[in-house]
Amino acid sequence: MTSVGSSILSALGAGSGIDTASLVSSLVSATREPKEGAITSRQSLNSSRISALASAISSLDTFADALTEVLSGAAYTGTPNSNDTSIASVSLLNGGSPAGLPAQLTVDQLATARVISSGVSAGASGSTVVGTGSITITTASGQTATIAIDSTNNSFSGLASAINAADLGVTARVVTDAQGTRLVFKGATGAANDFSVDVTADDGGSVLAGLGWSGTDSATMSSSSAPQNAKITLDGVAYEYASNTIDDAISYLRIDLNKASPGTTVTLSMTQPTAGLSDLLKEFVDAYNTLMKALNTATAAGADSSSAGVLSGVSSVRDMKRQLAAMSSTPLASTGTYRTLADIGVTTNRDGTLSLDTDRLASAMESDPEGVTNMVNPKTSSAANPGLAKLMDSVRDNIEKDDGPLKLAQERYDSLSGDFTAQLEKLDEQMANYETHLTTIYAAMETRLSALKATQSYLEQQIEVWNNSDS
Template sequence: MPSVSSSITTALGIGSGIDTGSLVTSLVAAVRDPKEQVITNRQSLTTARISALASASSSLDTFADALSSLLSGTGYAGTPASNDPSIANVSLLPGGVPKGLPAQLEVRQLATARTLASTPVSGATAATVVGEGELTLTVGGQSATITIGSANNSYTGLAAAINGAGLGVTASVVTDTQGTRLVMKGATGAANDFSLTSVSGDDLADFAWAGTDSATMVSMAAPQNAIIKIDGVEQHYASNTVDTAIANLRIDLNKAAPGTTVTLATSEPTTTMRDLMVEFVEAYNTLMKGLNTATATGADSTSSGVLNGEASIRDMRRQLATMTSTSLTATGSYKTLSDLGIATNRDGTLKLDTDILDKAIAADPSAVVQMLNPAVSSTTNPGLAGMMDAVRDKIQQKDGSLAIATSKYKDLAEKLTEQLEKLDTQMTNYEAQLTTVYSKMETRLTALKATQSYLEQQIEIWNNSDS
């Protein structure tokens, strides 16, 4: 039979070793953890949704920017060509696409350079002396002194000194059956005429020329500018290579042909346009598959996409889906992507019928190119890149569904953070309350323990008295 003292001890828990600090912590955790888990789970989902919306917008930007960059390149603008390369040939210059083609070119005159030749000296060689002294070489407003001394007194030495003057005049020594002579040639263009005047040395004076031929120095060609007409406008150039008449286009003048018109035009980039359609469908499908994954409906929340049920993404998919039926031009044989064989699958991705595309390109390549990549885009003929930019701008507009959804989730994220902070405050207060309660309980238990000790002593005395 239990004693009175043991019953009191059991009832009060005295001596049970209860850690009130741990008890308080456990009780707070039991209240806090479920609430905190709900908030943190919602925080994780909200953060994931904000990230997914940003990713969708970024993917759309990447797609639109890549398309614009691709179509602005020369590969999708065609290759410039001349219908008579023997008169003039053309090629692309880096930095952009030529504008203003086709153009009509007439080469009225080629640019030429001043060419001088000394009288051949029979029996002479490149090492034959020419005489010591000085000559002055003048090109435009610049002059240089040509000095011939004992170290360079030869045809070869004279040519080297002229070349070393750095004024754009080249000299060479020619030896043939007629003998040896000095040949000099300047740069093309009327402004690049030159003269060689004598300063000292009688023998060296034989190589002087100042506009008048002599018995020892003769002009073989006079300098002149190239003269061309482009679409009837006359233009003059010092060189036969013209790279400023039409932006981003180099024109090489090969032959003067007054009265003959050469057409400079751009060939249709039919092969690259076919490749463009294939690449466009592939890139579009990559974007759409990403959206499909984000909005997928699973058996439960863990297997569903993070944006499942999100209206802004449904709107984004709807806007993208209109691209196949949107008119890219108001004129021509083909007006929409569907006319070129692009159709929409049930999951929103695209499929391309290359047979239809090839027939369209074969039938009217100019119409296909003009529809997809017009030389000058407009509201009625935006082209593929212009349409993509318009769709992107509509999806990403400030008051659009995507922006509203992003703002909504950011606001929710802030509220959840506030809820977590509020829970922290509540649990801190709750912990303080429990600590106070158990502190008072400890005080009472201490008093009860003193009473228990007193009672135990009295009982012991009673028991001894009975014995």
């Protein structure tokens, strides 16, 4: 692309014999390069720091999440069991391990829902017209939805879709069998979840007109199931629930009631963990050291700037390493002989990495296996007994908090990235102006030199004429 300066020179004519375009280009380059180099060097370092901080945070998140997942898995918590899954089955909920097992359960009654169905419309299908008007569904809790039935939804299928879209806790489905087609309504399980249906039909003889139900069966609508609560007895105490899925009878344990069987006792229990705590701690130390060594490399001072780590001198990363290194001495339990990782042989080295004294760990496990297990992986985490996973999560959350050093450093480097881009754009503008300025100066010089050369040529011609006339 032709520059403004070279265009000026071309227009005026380079009569001096000096390559002023090349001279201007060289002068602009000589001015630009040190400034541009300084900016791009700082820009490159800043970009590397942004990338390294993002990588460090990602690695920390991966480590913390993996630790939580491993410790909450069946290998370290055990597996819940029911000795009769046809009556009740169990599964773990996230957040901890069930306490108080084994427990004795009797399922006296399942939770059921109100189910009502219309009379059979022989020869009909889902697309059969049911009539127009409106249908109002009212739940026992007082929620109401009125649905207009017109030419867009006046079929069995259209009406069912409209009822489901009302999202009132009452669903509808179209059932077609050898007898014909009917509309079936179903509410939520539980004694408090009954409902009624009120209809206003444009045609008193339509199918729609017969869909009303307010607690009494009729020739066109009948109930096949009444709403009731599930009734169980757990360790001798009677309870009622609106659902057959129970999450709060035993902490961190879901109980699914499958069949009522009064008088039959089901035993709910937990198997022992299959994975050893010693293996877990070895894996924890190895994974932790991988993370810490990467941080050490990134923050290494180096002999000079070229050999220093990309995060050398970044105080927020030093703070991150400090918080991680403190984990071995942070209490995981408030009572007992073993309260910290250091107590069972996990200690912090001078470079922040961890070491595991397997002999000391073995001695602790032999002396108090339950105490060590509850310290590292308690059944229920608390402020006084957080366990290793919760401690890791709290350290991670503190490192990554919005007003913490790490997040502030990220924001600062992101801001600098924009500043460097703006500086380069400004330098481009300055250099363009500088080139124009130099070109104007050298163009004026060209004009003067051309005039002088013309005068010189004239004088030389005159001298030659004089000399020739004298001879």
